[in-house]
Amino acid sequence: MYFKLKEEAISIIKDGLKELNFEIPGEIKIDFPPNPDLGDLTTTISFVLAKKLRKPPIEIANQLSEVLKPSKSFIKILSVGPYINFYINYNTFSKKLLNYIDDDYGQLSNKNKKIVLEHTSANPNGPLHIGHLRNSLFGDALKRIFLLGGYDVLTQYYVNDMGRQIAIIVFGITKLELTLEDDLNIELDNKIDHKIGRLYYKANKATNENPEFNEEISNLIKEYESGNNPELNKTFEFVVEKCLEGVKETLNEINIRHDEFIWEGRFIREGKVNEIVDNLIDTGYTKENDVLYLDLLDDFGIEKELVLRRSDGTSLYSTRDLAYHVYKSKIADIIVDVLGSDHKLAVEQISIALELLKEKVPEVVFYEFINLPEGSMSTRRGVFISVDDLINEAIIRAQNELNKRRDDLSEDEILEIAKIIGIGAIRYYISKISPEKHITFKWDEALNFEKGCASIQYAYARGLKLLKKSDKFNLNADLEKSKILDLSINDVPENWIPNESEINLIRLFSKFPSIVEDSVNSRRVHQIAQYSLDLANSFNKFYKSEQVINNEFEIPRLILVEKAIFIIKKSLGLLGIEVPETM
Template sequence: MYRILKKEAVKSLENAIEALGWGISGNIKVEEPPNSDMGDIASSVSFQLAKQLKRSPMEITQEIMDKIEAPEIFSRVESKGPYINFFADYNKFAKLVLESVDDDYGRLESKNTKIILEHTSANPNGPLHIGHIRNSIIGDSLARILRKAGYEVETQYYVNDMGRQIAMIVWGLLNMDYQMDPKGKPDHEIGKLYFNVNEKLRANPELKSEINTILKRYEKGKEKELQELFKTVVEKCIEGIKITSKRLNIEHDAFTWESTFVKNGDVENILKTLEGCIKRNEVPYLDLNEYGIEKELILTRSDGTSLYATRDLAYHLYKSKNFDEIVDVLGSDHKLAVKQLSAVLGMLGGKTPYVIFYEFITLPEGSMSTRRGVFISVDDLMEEAVQRAMKEMETRRPDLNGDEKTLIAEKVGIGAIRYYIARLSPEKHVVFKWNEALSFERGCASIQYSHARACKLLEKAGYRVGDTAPRYEDIADWNLEDPFEIELVKTMSKFSTVIEESAKTRRVHNLAQYAQDLAGAFNKFYKSVPVIDSDKEALRLLLVDKARITIRNCLELMGIDAPVSM
């Protein structure tokens, strides 16, 4: 709804400029001023006009002010130096905002644009670990935001079933006396086998040739039993990864296997199309110097088997043909690979992907490696978070029964992980700190607690949360006077604008910051403004209910549950 203020301000400025007989190139700039004394919307349009009119911004502002008419939603328009400031009529604006907040609040109009968003895509050689989790959370949260912003989004997990790691696991099953525990979580069992094979290879490097042979046989696709063994290994690992992801509130729309693009001939077709550009020494490669890329792109191994890069080209050509936009979430160590990929996609007529690069997340103990068996699995991380949340619940809510505590602890623990990662821009390195993640003062729990407070207040007033709510017809006086009421309405009104901006920039962290701001505005209102038995009880209860919905919807966009009690 804050977009309405901006839209109305722009329209009034356009009318005034037109009445003066001026034109303006580009969009009229309006923004929220740094403090409320300068209004709710401020415009620097006079600076935009100064150059083309060859006049001072102050003179231009004075002439605009002579012609401008304040739209109905504003109480007044004033100038502050060369700036033009619009002040909202909060009674009219509050009614408009509260009437717009329904269960689907924040939904924007359809963009008629199909986006494929690839995220997570961890090699299926073990469980997801903390090094993968940032990819998953950024990707899933962004997909939710883009859908809310009106885009049609399909999320995909690109399954690397043709990598050397899978061939190593298959070799281990064929050559080692190693039994996986049938009762164990399948991705963890695969990870243990992968670690043991690495230990074997470390002791006897000559075994690499046997693994290369297995990979070559698999790619030829002629041995049914070998094909089934590769498939079984990958499916087992993906089964475990899906279980982990579900607990983290993440689901992919599709799992696309790399081998698809070898088996359907797409990789071979790419090599044929590029034939005139390919150079050779021991292996075929592309010289990308003319694209400003010094490192050549190798297309196959010396034995003729395909490489990840070539299969990834085929995958991105598939994306290009079937979607309007491509979004990938990748670690910062993929930057060179993405430059190479984008250059060759251009040669093949494909679309350039928009890539969100993220820095890695670690625990204070240091970095992790699946190969070395040194990692903290996401399963372990979630279990630790929930256990720590349970300890908090036992201290804060000894009155609750065990099942209630368990349910809330699950929501708080998982929410803590998701929010802690979502709140920072992907370019920043993150060291995961428990005391910050599970903070009831600054972390996700503080936002969830605001939602629970709102629910408790409504129930105390006799309303069933989600079923009944204060009615508009019960409100005779829409007059807002308390600054904490006004601040809460203003903050709620910005939800759609934040969604729009997050979708536009392909970033999640500003939504996370907004969630904290929204919870803060509600908490100030809750602590300072009387609600039940006040002379404005109906209006304030309605405000509480709409704040509850906005907080819940905001948390949902980050894949976080909103408890009704904490």
């Protein structure tokens, strides 16, 4: 409906421009004003016209607004300074919108394009830690938003099986006779990726204390890269596969699943890395001085060269990553990578190499890192805070809060709800902040039942409880659907004219598709998080100010509740967050 209103507003503006004999620009932008008192839609076309007409934008806005004719959809059109604002006629629009909201609401048109989205891709040398978390959550939310945006999406985890860290673990097993078993009996510490992480810590410590081990580790890498030692191959693969088992278990706990795990070793074994290096040599931009490298300074202004091959002939992570991106370029229309801000130089280098190879260059969404306030958590390992630690802490804190509020629920029910609230708190708190900004994770804010994700989940639970009290609730309803009441828009009384709290809800309903579109186009997810909170707050105000059941306008208000909780659930779902049916 918003898109139709947008098109109608543009048509009205074009008619006005024709009447004034003004040239119609190629694009007329329609946005939401920052304050609903300034209308429901606004345009800055006067700024676009100002240069051509050599007039102040305010004068143009005044002149244009005088000839713009309101339609059935818009009750008035006014200029405020240089802006022209459109005010929706909610008497006619409200029923149309409520009737328009169905199961596919927010789904954008099919783009007929495939996105390959890489995220997480943590080295398989231990459990995921809090430093990986923003990458995983951001990447997963992007996948969900891209799907609603009309794209075919394939998510990939790039598995670094040839890196030095894996070789150190293998060295620890084969040479130092370290094992994955120890005397710890704590459940979390017995998780396989945690065991591998401890083994890596011990082997790496031994290597630091004995520098002569480094040559043996380099030989292990070279031998594994050759693929000629089946027993060694099995050991490398065992370590990586077992660590990935634990990583997948953690990701599954926070509602994340990858479509594919792509091992970097395949690009060596298939000869793709050597093929790409040879193709780069053919471009004439490579040089050799002990190592083969791509000279990026003179022609591209990047001071650090891209090394393509070591002096001993073995590959580097950068060249294997380049081969991976060439592979992605062949299967995707659009490549999107989620990476920490410390990868910016590497991305510049690889992008230039891909351009020289005439392959697609990835769109990279960079993010800053997460910190925990000092003393907010402790870890038995004393090295890092794992995502498993964070999940456990969130669930325990949510349980404690629920126990204060609900003495009518069993321990199992409390635990089930606490998992949804705790994981939702983590996902929402991280998703709500633009990736360019640093995050300090604060528990009191994340698990705030009045302001955080829990408040949005509570709005859903509150709305569902209200609908279940109604005799119009369908007991067999699928709560994933937009219609769970035995009502239709035709049941709404003719004399219903939405009041202010109802209009505020309807206005937010209408914005949902455009919020999705903005998130898709900007490759950001924090708009969805803010929208979810705004909608929940608006619903709570409506709930407190209006009697719904046993009221003259019970039917339209029940439908408003029905659509509100559906969109709340859908918007949180885009962030990978579930909603409990009770809180």
